[in-house]
Amino acid sequence: MALDVSMPILIVDDYATMIRIIRNLLKQIGFNNVDDAADGTQALERIGKKKYSLIISDWNMEPMTGYELLKQVRSSDDTARTPFIMVTAESKTENVIAAKKAGVNNYIVKPFNAQTLKGKIDAVFGE
Amino acid sequence: MGVRKIKHNEAQEETSIDALISLSDKLKENKAKNMSLTDVIGVAELLTSSLQPLLRQIDSTIHKELRGILLRIEGLRHEIAKVRADDISEHKIPEMGKELSAIVEATEGATDTIMTCAEAVLEIKTDNIKEYKMAVSDQMMHIFEACSFQDLTGQRVTKIVQTVEIIEERINLLCEMLDMGDEAPPAEELNANQKRNKELILNGPANDGEGVNQSAIDKLF
Numbered sequence: 001m002a003l004d005v006s007m008p009i010l011i012v013d014d015y016a017t018m019i020r021i022i023r024n025l026l027k028q029i030g031f032n033n034v035d036d037a038a039d040g041t042q043a044l045e046r047i048g049k050k051k052y053s054l055i056i057s058d059w060n061m062e063p064m065t066g067y068e069l070l071k072q073v074r075s076s077d078d079t080a081r082t083p084f085i086m087v088t089a090e091s092k093t094e095n096v097i098a099a100k101k102a103g104v105n106n107y108i109v110k111p112f113n114a115q116t117l118k119g120k121i122d123a124v125f126g127e
Numbered sequence: 128m129g130v131r132k133i134k135h136n137e138a139q140e141e142t143s144i145d146a147l148i149s150l151s152d153k154l155k156e157n158k159a160k161n162m163s164l165t166d167v168i169g170v171a172e173l174l175t176s177s178l179q180p181l182l183r184q185i186d187s188t189i190h191k192e193l194r195g196i197l198l199r200i201e202g203l204r205h206e207i208a209k210v211r212a213d214d215i216s217e218h219k220i221p222e223m224g225k226e227l228s229a230i231v232e233a234t235e236g237a238t239d240t241i242m243t244c245a246e247a248v249l250e251i252k253t254d255n256i257k258e259y260k261m262a263v264s265d266q267m268m269h270i271f272e273a274c275s276f277q278d279l280t281g282q283r284v285t286k287i288v289q290t291v292e293i294i295e296e297r298i299n300l301l302c303e304m305l306d307m308g309d310e311a312p313p314a315e316e317l318n319a320n321q322k323r324n325k326e327l328i329l330n331g332p333a334n335d336g337e338g339v340n341q342s343a344i345d346k347l348f
Binding site: 017020021024028059060065067068089090091092093094095096097098100105106107108109110112116123 | 235238239242245246249327328329330331332333337338339340341344347348
């Protein structure tokens, strides 16, 4: 089954440039229904108003980090199964393990390329 | 202290002790009864005079110690002045802050320009190959221009490195004069930011050779 390129995606990152990069990469892959948020708190507001098919989040943000966002997302019945990809510069083993334990679907280390992003999205959706 | 003075002090000590013994015997005989005020004052005077040599000795030792400490403090004050802490806090660190802000600004500006050009290239229509080529070349020139930020940021980084070296030199000087070289540093107390980083596992970007790479992460998933 081909990926639904119209699915709503939420990018969460405190750097506008990084949001722009991911947005452009997603656009190249074919995804156009993309929203963004500057941190976990703002992301939760967006998630409360709209159902997203995929969340792509950075880890290191203030006031709410991507790790805290992931735990919040997983603790709510509405979003417990929403695919969540962490895209971050945090590449210590303890980070990857903590994210996996918290229920992340995939983990991308910055810097990354379009192929990696597409590969992880495909993997998350079982393509 | 001269030999004559020492002999004089010793003789004085002996006299005091003899007088004390004699008084003690007298008191024993009287069994402390019928002691007059004159006797009590006499005892006090004798006790005080018998303690004089000891007090003189202590006084001289303390004086020597205090003099030594004073000289050490004066020396340290002089050496600490060489560290020029005011210069570090008032000039060096603010200058580094300015340089770092300028680097962030320059990289942000350059990234924005490069991304805008790349986005523009992606939007160029390919109907007319000659126009397409000209438009792409135009955008590429803007990208080349934007890349000049690297030269400026490189120079700013060099300035920061030099300042850090000066600060390091001065701190080393301070450690040397305080003989802190071999001393184990006290346990570091975490500030609010460090506590947050620890709780939320915020390690920041890893350096080369640290952390795990993408293929190792992929194996975990």
